[in-house]
Amino acid sequence: MRGPALLCRIATVRRLWRGNHAILVSAMERFARVMLLLFAVAFVGAAAYTAVLVSSGRSALIGTAGGGAAAPRMRYHLVLITPDSEDSFYGGFVRGAVERAALVGAAVQVLRYAPSSGAEVERAYDIAIRSRADGIIMVVPRGDSVALRAEGARRRGIAFVPVGADPQTSGPGDARGGFTLASSGLLQGLEAGKLVGARLGAAARIGVVLPPGEERESAEEPLARGLRAALGAYPGARIQATLRARPGALSGEESASSLLRAHPEINALVCSSALDTVGAAQVVVDLNLVGKVLIVGADENEEIRRYLAKGVIAASVVRDSRRLGAEAVRAFESIKAGLGEIAPIEVGFSLKLAAEAAP
Numbered sequence: 342m343r344g345p346a347l348l349c350r351i352a353t354v355r356r357l358w359r360g361n362h363a364i365l366v367s368a369m370e371r372f373a374r375v376m377l378l379l380f381a382v383a384f385v386g387a388a389a390y391t392a393v394l395v396s397s398g399r400s401a402l403i404g405t406a407g408g409g410a411a412a413p414r415m416r417y418h419l420v421l422i423t424p425d426s427e428d429s430f431y432g433g434f435v436r437g438a439v440e441r442a443a444l445v446g447a448a449v450q451v452l453r454y455a456p457s458s459g460a461e462v463e464r465a466y467d468i469a470i471r472s473r474a475d476g477i478i479m480v481v482p483r484g485d486s487v488a489l490r491a492e493g494a495r496r497r498g499i500a501f502v503p504v505g506a507d508p509q510t511s512g513p514g515d516a517r518g519g520f521t522l523a524s525s526g527l528l529q530g531l532e533a534g535k536l537v538g539a540r541l542g543a544a545a546r547i548g549v550v551l552p553p554g555e556e557r558e559s560a561e562e563p564l565a566r567g568l569r570a571a572l573g574a575y576p577g578a579r580i581q582a583t584l585r586a587r588p589g590a591l592s593g594e595e596s597a598s599s600l601l602r603a604h605p606e607i608n609a610l611v612c613s614s615a616l617d618t619v620g621a622a623q624v625v626v627d628l629n630l631v632g633k634v635l636i637v638g639a640d641e642n643e644e645i646r647r648y649l650a651k652g653v654i655a656a657s658v659v660r661d662s663r664r665l666g667a668e669a670v671r672a673f674e675s676i677k678a679g680l681g682e683i684a685p686i687e688v689g690f691s692l693k694l695a696a697e698a699a700p
Contacts, residue, residue, distance in 0.1 A: 417447040419673060420469040422479040425453035425461075426588075429615040429642040430524075430662045431480070434504075437666025438478060445674055450474070456482060456553060457588040466490065469499075476500035476673040483552075500676040502669050524660040525687040526552070526613070530567020532658050532690065533611045533637040537568075540635055540655065541609060543577030548600035548607040550593065550617045551585040559583040564613055581607050586617050593620020601628065608634055615640040618657060622648040641693055649695045657693045664688045 421438055423431050435451060442449045452468055454461035462482055469477045470493060477494055479501070481487050487503045494501035537545050551562050559565050565583060572578045582604045586592040593616050601607055601624065610625070612618040618638030622645075625634050631653050638645060638657040648654040665688045672683045 415446050415448040417442075417445070417475040417673075417677070418472070419447040419449050419476045419478065419670070420472060420474045421449055421451045422465045422469060422477065423451065423453055424456045424480060424482075426456065427616065429640050430660060433640075433662035434480070434666040434669075437663035438670050439666070440663075441667040441670035445670065447475075447670065447673075455588070466493075470494065470497060473497075474499055475677065476502065478502045478504060478669045478673060480504045500673050502672045502676070504665065504669055524662065524665060524690075526563035527567040528687070529613070529639065529658050529660065529690060530564040530569075530611075531571045532567075532692065533564075534568040534571025536637050536656050536692075537609045537611065537635060538572055538575040538578055541578065542575050545572065545575065545578035545609055546581040546604075546606050547572075547579070547609045547611055548581055548597070548604060549583040550596045550600070550610065550612045550621065551583055552613040553586045553588050553592070559585075564611070568611060586613070593617035594624050595620070597621035597624040598628075601625075601630070601634070610634060610636050612636070612638045615642050615645060618654065619644045619648070622653045626653060645693070649693055652695050655695050659691045659693055661688045661690060 419438075419442055421435060423435060439449050450472070452465040454465045459482075462485065466477075466479065469479075477499055479490060481490060481503045483505075487505075491501045491503065537547060547568065549559070549565055549568065551559060551564060562583075565580065568580060572580070582600055584596045584600055586596050593612065593614075596617060597610055597612075597620055600610065610621045612621050615638070618636070618640070619642070621636055621638070625631055625636060636648075636654045638654050639660065640662070641657055641659045645654060645657055649657065668686055668688065675681065675683050
């Protein structure tokens with residue numbers, strides 16, 4: 342009896358296991374379908390949320406670049422490529438461009454490159470091209486090909502406005518092209534030469550800190566040419582030595598110190614930028630040469646105003662970089678309006694004298 346009863350119990354257990362297994366499989370299938378549905382809903386929700394964040398980010402960028410909630414609706418995406426420098430010249434340039442862009446409904450994206458790095462110049466330009474911007478305003482480094490940059494932008498339907506520290510002309514076989522806008526080193530040199538000549542006359546022995554960048558003969562440098570032209574009115578006055586600044590905040594100190602130590606007869610320093618001007622002033626103070634070495638600097642910042650007030654710096658030729666930025670945006674407007682490129686423009690300057698800065 343035990344054998345048939347045992348077999349009967351085994352058969353009963355098998356039937357129960359099969360039934361429970363079927364129920365378990367069915368429950369697991371239902372659970373898998375529910376989880377799949379939940380994952381699908383979560384994915385769609387995440388995609389929608391990302392789209393909202395991107396839209397909000399763009400709106401925030403536009404609002405910030407255009408001046409906030411009161412700014413007009415942005416119609417253009419404008420990329421500004423400029424050197425990554427603490428020099429006040431470039432700070433004024435960016436401010437002028439952003440202010441003008443807000444008036445015409447353009448959101449400004451600023452890309453910066455190290456002046457000494459050709460790779461960073463290429464990277465900034467490539468980012469601007471790939472962004473599908475409406476326009477690119479680029480401070481083109483010395484020796485760089487303006488024509489190739491402009492052609493690369495034109496092929497993609499992007500308005501291109503090249504800006505330079507000095508006018509750059511192109512001749513036969515010269516593929517560099519010219520700048521649409523520039524500050525004039527020639528005029529800067531002329532004014533500095535007049536100031537030095539009026540103070541020192543024929544006794545002027547000038548050391549010049551030239552701008553960094555393309556290595557070329559100092560005689561060809563617009564700043565030096567302007568100086569020589571102005572000194573022609575003071576027979577005997579001359580440029581004693583020149584030295585090209587290197588990129589970096591301490592370049593002005595290094596250049597001024599090298600000039601003064603190598604040429605102790607120098608009684609005037611002419612600088613091409615605000616950074617070099619501040620550095621030269623610090624060296625003159627450190628060497629106890631205040632009143633013995635005349636400094637004619639460039640541009641304006643808080644430190645330059647302080648040195649002017651103390652009489653360490655005699656004068657500074659302030660280039661109108663803010664107007665340069667505004668005119669660059671106007672050039673972009675002209676291209677977008679179908680009026681073509683504007684005629685090349687050189688912005689002017691103003692003078693800051695020690696007597697004016699004194700309290």
